[in-house]
Amino acid sequence: MLKTLLLTTTALALSLSLAMPASAQTVIRLVSKDLLSTNPPDVAHIERIEAALKAQGTDLDIQIVDLPSSGYADALGVMLLSGDIPDLIYFQGGDAKMADQGILEDLNPWIEKSPNLKAALWPHNVERLKNYPYLLYVYPPRAPQPVIRKDWLDKLGIAAPTTVDEYEAFFKAIHDADLDGDGTPGNTFGVTTADNTNELDSIFNQAFGITGTWMKDAAGEWVSSRITDAEKAKLTWYAKLGAEGLYDKEYVTSKFDVKEDKFYTGKAGVIFGSSAEVIDIYGGKMRQAHPETPIELALLPIPSGPGGQGLSATDVSKEARGFAISTTSEHKEEVAKLLDFMASTEGQMMDRMGFEGEEYTKSGDTYTITDKMSTWYARFFAAANFVPPVEWKSTAAQESLKNITTWFKPDNAFVWPSDYAADLDATENVYRAWVYKFISGEASMDQWDAFVAEWKAAGGDRLNEYARTKLNG
Numbered sequence: 001m002l003k004t005l006l007l008t009t010t011a012l013a014l015s016l017s018l019a020m021p022a023s024a025q026t027v028i029r030l031v032s033k034d035l036l037s038t039n040p041p042d043v044a045h046i047e048r049i050e051a052a053l054k055a056q057g058t059d060l061d062i063q064i065v066d067l068p069s070s071g072y073a074d075a076l077g078v079m080l081l082s083g084d085i086p087d088l089i090y091f092q093g094g095d096a097k098m099a100d101q102g103i104l105e106d107l108n109p110w111i112e113k114s115p116n117l118k119a120a121l122w123p124h125n126v127e128r129l130k131n132y133p134y135l136l137y138v139y140p141p142r143a144p145q146p147v148i149r150k151d152w153l154d155k156l157g158i159a160a161p162t163t164v165d166e167y168e169a170f171f172k173a174i175h176d177a178d179l180d181g182d183g184t185p186g187n188t189f190g191v192t193t194a195d196n197t198n199e200l201d202s203i204f205n206q207a208f209g210i211t212g213t214w215m216k217d218a219a220g221e222w223v224s225s226r227i228t229d230a231e232k233a234k235l236t237w238y239a240k241l242g243a244e245g246l247y248d249k250e251y252v253t254s255k256f257d258v259k260e261d262k263f264y265t266g267k268a269g270v271i272f273g274s275s276a277e278v279i280d281i282y283g284g285k286m287r288q289a290h291p292e293t294p295i296e297l298a299l300l301p302i303p304s305g306p307g308g309q310g311l312s313a314t315d316v317s318k319e320a321r322g323f324a325i326s327t328t329s330e331h332k333e334e335v336a337k338l339l340d341f342m343a344s345t346e347g348q349m350m351d352r353m354g355f356e357g358e359e360y361t362k363s364g365d366t367y368t369i370t371d372k373m374s375t376w377y378a379r380f381f382a383a384a385n386f387v388p389p390v391e392w393k394s395t396a397a398q399e400s401l402k403n404i405t406t407w408f409k410p411d412n413a414f415v416w417p418s419d420y421a422a423d424l425d426a427t428e429n430v431y432r433a434w435v436y437k438f439i440s441g442e443a444s445m446d447q448w449d450a451f452v453a454e455w456k457a458a459g460g461d462r463l464n465e466y467a468r469t470k471l472n473g
């Protein structure tokens with residue numbers, strides 16, 4: 001059905017283009033979220049990209065296809081299913097069924113021919129492209145990392161923690177001191193998170209030996225890491241932190257604004273920022289909350305532990321979002337040239353730095369970032385190898401980006417068939433509920449086997465069985 005539609009519209013487009021006067025300029029149609037022909041900076045950005053490519057001998061007319069930002073994925077799906085398929089498509093979900101229809105190009109051969117793009121990839125991009133070659137999203141993965149006020153770190157007078165044990169002592173030192181200066185020691189948590197324990201897991205999973213979503217049990221069988229001894233040891237430690245007032249048990253009802261507020265008001269010493277940008281937003285908000293003190297944030301190390309060291313394993317089964325080239329495009333070579341340019345130093349200067357006189361000023365070789373930079377964002381890529389001519393990110397933010405490459409660990413998670421959705425939901429709910437029971441003290445770690453049994457009964461056995469068919473293969 002779709003293929004018939006595609007053939008019809010392609011034939012129509014072809015006959016229309018034949019009726020047009022011949023031109024050396026190639027029309028590329030681009031659809032992307034938040035990229036609009038009604039937004040002047042977007043238009044100016046695209047125009048200067050066209051000019052730069054033309055100077056390199058590629059004459060493109062890049063036409064922005066407007067879709068609403070709200071409900072983008074649905075609107076895109078409707079447009080594609082109607083047979084209107086742009087050359088370059090940004091997906092935020094809904095790509096897998098388009099890939100199944102054969103309308104998304106295998107990007108690997110194109111990347112192979114694109115030296116700038118190839119050099120711009122982050123380690124997780126390389127792994128994801130091996131498993132699912134249809135989407136490209138050249139941005140650092142979200143990897144929550146811990147920060148503390150630098151003036152508090154100085155006041156504590158102890159070194160930043162580098163092991164699990166040192167983290168415990170560090171959280172205790174924060175808790176026992178009166179760093180917020182309200183006259184009451186013991187009313188500041190060492191650490192708080194939002195919603196669940198994912199942020200803690202980001203740096204403590206590897207330390208406790210939780211190497212990925214799937215691990216071998218004592219019998220050599222693949223099982224979900226949720227029910228392993230390593231997970232139990234980690235939760236035992238989280239529960240200890242909770243019992244001693246070092247970890248905020250209210251995490252379970254805290255949204256991100258509550259978490260942040262506890263940090264700014266001195267009710268928690270350490271919080272996690274999910275990206276370099278977020279870390280700098282936290283720094284900016286902290287300074288706004290305390291205009292009398294010039295506060296910087298310090299990034300805390302990725303700790304080693306009994307099981308290892310690193311950031312929690314990154315899902316490399318596929319990109320969740322990103323750019324695709326349509327197989328129906330008549331101009332794949334030109335689209336690939338556009339993408340390669342955007343990954344080059346010249347393209348990144350535009351895409352990352354914004355406009356001279358707006359996001360930065362330039363005097364000779366000296367660049368100065370303006371306040372407008374805080375609202376600029378890359379429309380295409382954040383290349384892993386791009387070094388800006390002036391650094392505006394804080395030291396903490398820069399260090400967090402280095403950690404993403406240094407401490408990257410690929411996960412062995414895979415894409416589930418849709419008929420496992422209910423099992424995945426049910427087991428996740430059982431896990432989250434028990435984690436809270438353990439940390440809040442409502443359940444003791446002696447009840448671990450009851451948790452495992454409930455998790456298995458909720459669909460976990462089925463998940464483990466399917467995982468064995470995938471991972472043993």
Ligand SMILES: [Ca+2]
Pocket residue numbers: 177178179180181182183184185186187188
């Ligand atoms: Ca206090």
